[in-house]
Amino acid sequence: MKKAPELPTAVRNLRRIWEAKKVEMEFNQTEAAKELGWSQGAISHYLNAITELGTPAIVKLANFLNVDPVEIDPTIVSKLPNVHKINITMNSSDVTKSLEKVSYIRGDIDCIYVELDKDVVLEGPKKTRFIPSFLKDVTVRAKLCSQKQYTTNQLIAVRLKKEKRLRFYYKSNPPDPKTIHTLWAVMSLSYY
Numbered sequence: 001m002k003k004a005p006e007l008p009t010a011v012r013n014l015r016r017i018w019e020a021k022k023v024e025m026e027f028n029q030t031e032a033a034k035e036l037g038w039s040q041g042a043i044s045h046y047l048n049a050i051t052e053l054g055t056p057a058i059v060k061l062a063n064f065l066n067v068d069p070v071e072i073d074p075t076i077v078s079k080l081p082n083v084h085k086i087n088i089t090m091n092s093s094d095v096t097k098s099l100e101k102v103s104y105i106r107g108d109i110d111c112i113y114v115e116l117d118k119d120v121v122l123e124g125p126k127k128t129r130f131i132p133s134f135l136k137d138v139t140v141r142a143k144l145c146s147q148k149q150y151t152t153n154q155l156i157a158v159r160l161k162k163e164k165r166l167r168f169y170y171k172s173n174p175p176d177p178k179t180i181h182t183l184w185a186v187m188s189l190s191y192y
Contacts, residue, residue: 007049008049008053009073009074010053010058010072010073010075010076011046011047011048011049011053013071013072013073013074014046014047014053014058014061014072015047017065017067017071017072018047018065021065021066021067025065025066029043029044032064035064036060036061036064046061053072053073055073055076055079055080058072058073058076059076059080088113088114088115088141089112089113089114090112090114090115090166091114091115091116091117092114092115092116092117092120092142092165092166093117093164093165093166094164094165095114095159095164095165095166096164099115110145110149111143111144111145111187112143112144112145112184113141113142113143113144114141114142114144114157114166115139115140115141116130116131116140116141116142116189118131118136120166120168121168122155122168122169122170123167123168123169123175124169124170124173125173130168135191138191138192139191139192140189140190140191140192141189141190141192142157142168142186142188142189142190143186143187143188143189143190144157144184144185144186144187145184145185145187146184146185147183147184147185149185150185150187151185153171153185153186153187154170154171154186155168155169155170155171155185155186156168156169156170156171156174156183156184156185156186157183157184157185157186158174158175158180158181158182158183158184159180159181159182159183160175160179160180160181161179161180161181162181163181168186171185
């Protein structure tokens with residue numbers, strides 16, 4: 001008896017995710033097809049590798065299933081526009097040391113990514129914890145770029161002269177410009 005060919009990795013991953021999500025999200029193929037604008041047969045063809053699972057289908061399914069497309073197809077990053085492999089370059093407690101971490105992001109602005117320590121504070125007249133204590137088991141990363149590239153920010157990240165660590169300020173209440181070594185606009189904070 002001839003052995004059935006092994007399913008492609010993306011199809012195996014899709015099937016695993018599909019089975020978990022259909023219980024969690026309480027849907028069936030017919031309901032999913034309606035939501036996706038496909039026929040129930042089209043979904044069945046993707047799940048059974050009858051129809052090739054291309055990039056547009058993977059992205060549409062990932063959005064429906066609320067997962068990153070990389071979870072379905074780990075090779076998709078190279079096929080998507082504006083997806084970049086980035087290095088997490090430093091940690092907030094010592095921005096002079098380089099980190100060896102990789103992450104995948106979408107975007108077209110040249111940025112740096114900083115992993116924040118739990119004791120980072122928002123500087124100013126009234127210092128406050130930047131990362132709430134209830135997020136103690138969460139990794140927080142800041143996406144930083146130059147002020148010229150991103151001007152709508154509310155926060156700035158600053159390395160002061162003669163210091164290694166990164167400090168955060170409201171843009172409206174910066175430190176004395178004479179004390180600043182480097183200043184970045186904070187584009188976003190990500191919680192992992």
